[in-house]
Amino acid sequence: MSTADRKGGKLPERLARIAGALPEPGALPDAASSPYETVQPVQEGFIERDGVKVWYATWGESGPWIAFAPPFQIVHSQMLKGTVPYLSRHFRVITIDGRGNGRSDRPVGQEAYSFDHFYGDFVAVLDAVGAERVALVGISAAAMTVLRLAAEQPQRVTHLVTAGGFAESLLQDPRLVQRVAMESELLRGDWPAYVDWFMATIFSEAHSTKPYEDGAHYAWATRTDWLAWCRNAWLDNDVRDLARRVACPMLVIHGDEDGRVPYAKGREIHALVAGSEFLTIAGGGHVTAARDPVVFNRTLREFMGGRRRERTWTRAMKRPRRALFISSPIGLGHVQRDLAIARELRKLQPDLSIDWFTTDPAASYLEREGEHLHPITRRLANESRHFERVAGEHDLSAFFALRTMDEVMSHNFMTFVDLVEAEHYDIVIGDEAWEVDYHYHENPELKRQPYVFLTDFVGCLPMEEGNEREALLCADRNADDIEHVARYPYLRDAAIFVGNREDVTEQPFGPGMPAIRDWTDRNFCYCGYCLPFDPRALADIERLRAQHGYRSDEKIAIAAVGGTSTGRHLLQRIAQAFPRMKRELPELRLILVTGPRLSTDEFEAQPGLELRSMCTTFSSTWLAATWLWCRAGCRPRWNWWPRAAPS
Structure with missing residues (x-):
């Protein structure tokens, strides 16, 4: 880490306690893994402009196109994890990592970062995937990108949405100039403190520790110098005249407690675009898509997809x-x-x-x-x-x-x-x-x-x-x-x-x-315990042993992993220890129940070792055994019981 990246030594207390362990700044995300846990890309790749590669992906195989323009590069496309997986069920969604973060290149020098470059990257991706008619979403600074495209290519844009956005970033207001100077000093002088301040500002809602944590990790994928060049590029732009030319249906979303982009900036976009709709997120901060994904998703689907063309209503007494x-x-x-x-x-x-x-x-x-x-x-x-x-x-x-x-x-x-x-x-x-x-x-x-x-x-x-x-x-x-x-x-x-x-x-x-x-x-x-069996029917241990084919004097141990595979390693340790158990107790019989998420093929066959993937009569089986090791689906430890009749 450079001196500028960690000037001042230790991390701010809030950043350290909420974000946890952080990698080296600028580390690329794992190229082999998806940005999202719940969906895989239909297509992914890079466009290249002037030697700079910009990563993109498409999600969903049918439906109209939706494209998210990349915002300020302190975050990357994983920020949309609460939105893209759901929308991809109804639309074809395009996401992009802006140059300077994520899977995209981090070129050196201010000349590689400009609003024109960001806009050109976005258009090049739309061309690459063949999105001839597309709805656009611009979050925060990306509002300027989508407003410009809707004005310059009106035949291409079906719908337009901005969230926490602004139409100009001119350095004319003395208060803005002062804030920009403060940010510049913090960014250059103490990168961890800048990340802490920024994430606390954009996630100002109560109990926002998880989006704050995520945001800190997204920021850590870039670095002071790259982000400073990106920030300079977003400043001193004005697309208000272009916004007045927007003719497609438009929705403006803005939190009235946005600490990053004043609510008035959203109202200004609404006033500039004739016929636009406006949704106020009362009590909301800067990034609705991350902090309140449910309302964001439902709003976008309704605005862009419209009502279902066919539906059935059933009379109450016929239901x-x-x-x-x-x-x-x-x-x-x-x-x-x-x-x-x-x-x-x-x-x-x-x-x-x-x-x-x-x-x-x-x-x-x-x-x-x-x-x-x-x-x-x-x-x-x-x-x-x-x-x-x-x-x-x-x-x-x-x-x-x-x-x-x-x-x-x-x-x-x-x-x-x-x-x-x-x-x-x-x-x-x-x-x-x-x-x-x-x-x-x-x-x-x-x-x-x-x-x-x-x-x-x-x-x-x-x-x-x-x-x-x-x-x-x-x-x-x-x-x-x-x-x-x-x-x-x-x-x-x-x-x-x-x-x-x-x-x-x-x-x-x-x-x-x-x-x-x-x-x-x-x-x-x-309510007490909800048991899937009658305990009274399992009280006779000798009868249960006979029912399962066990002799009354037979020594039987059962080890069960539960319904997940989180106990795989411990179950393997038990299997590896079985030969020693047999030396101590030659007549011992061990039954390993691997559960539905583990294959019995993962375990070597041994004399006296019986492997089962499932045991539909588990309650009676373990009561008939001599000992039981059991790990429930998400428990961090194993439990051990000697045989005892149920009470």
């Missing part, structure tokens, strides 16, 4: 009774209890039709049980795969796995909204449906039917003693959840804790916050 059951696919414990609940609901309401909303491994289990998965679930991103991706060899931080699942949650919630708007359901039941619960509280107007929320844990607590970053971020998430429920207590028509009161810790959510058990007492009801 069948239907429930939508959202089951967490992280492991198999949730879906087993959910199926037990669903079967009891059918006893109470025999004509109730239940659609399931989940992914593998839960989806495969439900299909084997004869249940109906709604076809739209094929669009869902897989939460289990995300947990497996972020798991380490011997541990998994469930909190950080949830925190980094924001793209998955946004994508799946948008899919959920598409479904409940298109089809009628009498009730939605969500077993740890965190995506629905969070985004319902962020967008309460979208709730359409009774909603029941189930969970077997409340609150996040740091796992690593002395880890101040984890403690801070856990407390921030908990505070967000507490404020959500306090402000919109009616969103959950029922909140059920699956377990008993004693299962809830008495620790506080964080400094100055209530005790978790006391808060759960006030906001949940306890």
Whole structure:
């Protein structure tokens, strides 16, 4: 890192505590991986202009074209992770990394950075992908790019959207000149402090630690000198005369608490473009697409796609009774209890039709049980795969796995909204449906039917003693959840804790916050355990042993990984240790249950070792065994039990 990049030594406290470990500035993103976790590009490549390569990608295989012009290069196209995956289901989407960041080149010298270069790069990409008719989106400084193109090539542009944008950046206002001088001094003198200040400015909304963290990492892919050249290029431009020539349908989006680009700048664009629409994000900051992706996505789809041309409305008394059951696919414990609940609901309401909303491994289990998965679930991103991706060899931080699942949650919630708007359901039941619960509280107007929320844990607590970053971020998430429920207590028509009161810790959510058990007492009801079997039927151990073909004196151990593959390494360690176990106890028989996400082929055959991918009678099987090692789907540790009859 250069002196300018880290002048002053240590990182600002906020940056260090929220963003975590950062690579060397200017490091290129992994070229082999997609910028988005939930979708892969249909096409990607580079255009080259004057020796500078600019990366682009297209997403989605059908529908009208939408192109996002690259904004100020302190970020790159991954900033759109809450938007592009969903929009690509309905449109063909074009994203670009502006020169100076992301996968694009970082040329040296101010002459390689100008507004004309940025504009030329954008047009060259549209030409390269064959987007002859295209809707344009310009966020922040990129508003000038799309306004210019809509004026200069009106036959090409179908729709125009700006968000947090401005039509001129002239250095005439003394206040702007003063701010630019301050920014220049900070950028050149203390790069980490500049990143901290910038991200805190654009993500000014409460509980924005995750977009702040993401933004800091995007910024770290560039460097002081490159960014200074980019910033100079965006300054002192004026496209207001061009804006007056825009004739296509236009929408202006702007937060009225935008700390980066004043709200008045958005109002100015609205006044310049005759007939344009204006959406105020009340209480919103600078980057709606990142901080409030649900309203951003829905607004763009409605504005650019219009209403459906064909639909059906069913009279109220002709509508069948239907429930939508959202089951967490992280492991198999949730879906087993959910199926037990669903079967009891059918006893109470025999004509109730239940659609399931989940992914593998839960989806495969439900299909084997004869249940109906709604076809739209094929669009869902897989939460289990995300947990497996972020798991380490011997541990998994469930909190950080949830925190980094924001793209998955946004994508799946948008899919959920598409479904409940298109089809009628009498009730939605969500077993740890965190995506629905969070985004319902962020967008309460979208709730359409009774909603029941189930969970077997409340609150996040740091796992690593002395880890101040984890403690801070856990407390921030908990505070967000507490404020959500306090402000919109009616969103959950029922909140059920699956377990008993004693299962809830008495620790506080964080400094100055209530005790978790006391808060759960006030906001949940306890239902006890929802078991997919009758414990009384499993009380006779000798009968179970005979049923499974085990002798009464046989020594049997079972090791099960659960519904995800996060325990792969530990399961392999158990298999590797089996020969030593056999030396100590020659008659021992070991059964490895690899679960639906691991192949039995990963394990070498050994005398006395039995490999099973699934065990549909797992409850009775482990009770018939002598010992059990079990790791649930997302638990960070293994549990060990000697045989004992259920109580």
